[in-house]
Amino acid sequence: MSTRAPSPGVAPGAGDAFPAGTAVPLVVRTVPLEPVPDDASSAPLVDLLPRDGALTWLRGGDGLVGWGTAAVVSTAGADRFRDAEEWWAATTARAVVRDEVGVHGSGLVAFGSFAFADEPGTSTLVVPRVVVGQRGRQRWLTTIGHDSIGMPGLRVADEPAAPDGLRFDRGAVDEDAWRAVVADAVARIEGGELDKVVLARDVVARTDAPLDVRWPLRRLVEAYPTCWTFHVDGLFGATPEMLVRRERGLVTSRVLAGTISRTGDEVRDAGLAGELARSSKDLEEHEYAVRSVADALEPHCSSMNVPESPFVLHLPNVMHLATDVTGVVPDDVDHATSTSLGLAASLHPSAAVGGTPTPVATRLIAEIEGMDRGRYAGPVGWMDAAGDGEWGIALRSAQVVPEGDGSVVRLFAGCGIVAGSDPDAELAESQAKLQPVRQALGHR
Numbered sequence: 243m244s245t246r247a248p249s250p251g252v253a254p255g256a257g258d259a260f261p262a263g264t265a266v267p268l269v270v271r272t273v274p275l276e277p278v279p280d281d282a283s284s285a286p287l288v289d290l291l292p293r294d295g296a297l298t299w300l301r302g303g304d305g306l307v308g309w310g311t312a313a314v315v316s317t318a319g320a321d322r323f324r325d326a327e328e329w330w331a332a333t334t335a336r337a338v339v340r341d342e343v344g345v346h347g348s349g350l351v352a353f354g355s356f357a358f359a360d361e362p363g364t365s366t367l368v369v370p371r372v373v374v375g376q377r378g379r380q381r382w383l384t385t386i387g388h389d390s391i392g393m394p395g396l397r398v399a400d401e402p403a404a405p406d407g408l409r410f411d412r413g414a415v416d417e418d419a420w421r422a423v424v425a426d427a428v429a430r431i432e433g434g435e436l437d438k439v440v441l442a443r444d445v446v447a448r449t450d451a452p453l454d455v456r457w458p459l460r461r462l463v464e465a466y467p468t469c470w471t472f473h474v475d476g477l478f479g480a481t482p483e484m485l486v487r488r489e490r491g492l493v494t495s496r497v498l499a500g501t502i503s504r505t506g507d508e509v510r511d512a513g514l515a516g517e518l519a520r521s522s523k524d525l526e527e528h529e530y531a532v533r534s535v536a537d538a539l540e541p542h543c544s545s546m547n548v549p550e551s552p553f554v555l556h557l558p559n560v561m562h563l564a565t566d567v568t569g570v571v572p573d574d575v576d577h578a579t580s581t582s583l584g585l586a587a588s589l590h591p592s593a594a595v596g597g598t599p600t601p602v603a604t605r606l607i608a609e610i611e612g613m614d615r616g617r618y619a620g621p622v623g624w625m626d627a628a629g630d631g632e633w634g635i636a637l638r639s640a641q642v643v644p645e646g647d648g649s650v651v652r653l654f655a656g657c658g659i660v661a662g663s664d665p666d667a668e669l670a671e672s673q674a675k676l677q678p679v680r681q682a683l684g685h686r
């Protein structure tokens with residue numbers, strides 16, 4: 243585990259690093275901002291983000307944006323969630339917080355993104371210098387530093403530049419090879435090795451100048467208002483799947499599995515939605531995912547509601563079978579494992595991104611998928627000092643890394659494979675799931 247805590251101030255990304263482990267208390271202040279007017283005249287939160295150090299968690303106008311780094315931790319391996327949780331508990335215990343708003347997301351918060359697998363990969367929790375939040379018409383501003391710091395003036399940021407020289411290339415496994423991997427998984431499922439496995443692939447985009455991530459973020463926020471648009475440490479996307487949300491003891495999880503592409507024709511799509519809702523292959527795939535979430539949440543909850551049948555969630559590119567699981571976490575349960583991050587750790591990887599049985603599926607993914615998922619399909623979101631927060635599954639996402647004078651952007655998509663899955667249909671499904679980020683980068 244490595245930690246850093248830069249010096250005070252509110253300039254995005256500025257500050258010298260304190261030595262690892264420095265126990266400097268954070269000074270946190272949240273104040274209300276002017277309410278959002280009815281006429282949609284105020285800028286969306288995504289427009290406030292500076293170019294460097296932007297952190298994002300937004301859905302339909304609500305959510306959090308942040309920038310700068312007040313403190314950060316990196317963790318890795320099988321204990322990545324526990325180590326991050328311990329660091330957060332120590333950080334919040336010595337923070338001095340004055341929160342004049344007192345809503346979900348005000349006060350001290352950290353944004354986080356966790357690796358899919360135990361190995362390889364690193365995970366991170368970042369405490370920003372500045373957070374701006376919105377819930378309905380309510381807005382607030384939080385500053386976080388190592389001393390009392392002034393309130394920054396908020397203004398709409400400069401217009402991000404479009405990706406320069408954007409081009410796409412194959413990922414780690416080409417399309418023919420990926421179809422063969424899917425066929426191999428189907429044979430193993432039909433041979434009785436396991437019931438379901440989720441197999442993913444990547445596509446690589448390159449740019450000639452460093453990608454300004456605010457370009458795709460602004461487009462994702464606009465095109466996918468019912469998804470959670472996120473950005474943490476180079477991983478960005480718009481996920482429709484909520485692994486776990488905890489607010490004052492109420493826990494919710496939106497489970498997705500089972501997909502059909504949309505055609506754009508309303509009448510045909512209504513017919514396809516009906517087909518999806520009746521498809522025994524998709525219902526089976528969905529049931530494994532719901533079971534995995536319900537079984538993982540159950541030990542933490544005093545009561546739970548797991549609907550018997552899914553509904554069809556309509557997104558601009560695809561439709562999914564969806565189930566909203568809810569539960570109540572009693573006050574007296576072990577705090578360390580029932581924070582939103584502790585719950586995310588128990589739920590990950592659900593059968594929406596791993597498979598059934600989980601250990602067999604994750605071994606098979608490592609054996610045949612042929613790529614490193616990094617933080618794709620891992621939990622991404624935020625948490626507050628009380629352990630409330632929201633952790634989505636990092637789907638419909640991409641990882642940006644610098645390369646030469648430009649950037650490499652790896653886009654990811656995965657598909658649930660069960661007995662009877664067809665490799666051609668799964669490839670087409672993965673292409674539909676790559677569409678949101680492709681289009682947000684400017685590629686039609």
Ligand SMILES: C=C(O[C@H]1C=CC=C(C(=O)O)[C@@H]1O)C(=O)O
Pocket residue numbers: 440442483498499500501562593594595637638654655656657658659675
């Ligand atoms: C693994 C992904 O989607 C999951 C979530 C919804 C539907 C899925 C499916 O139908 O296969 C996947 O389980 C992805 O988008 O990369």
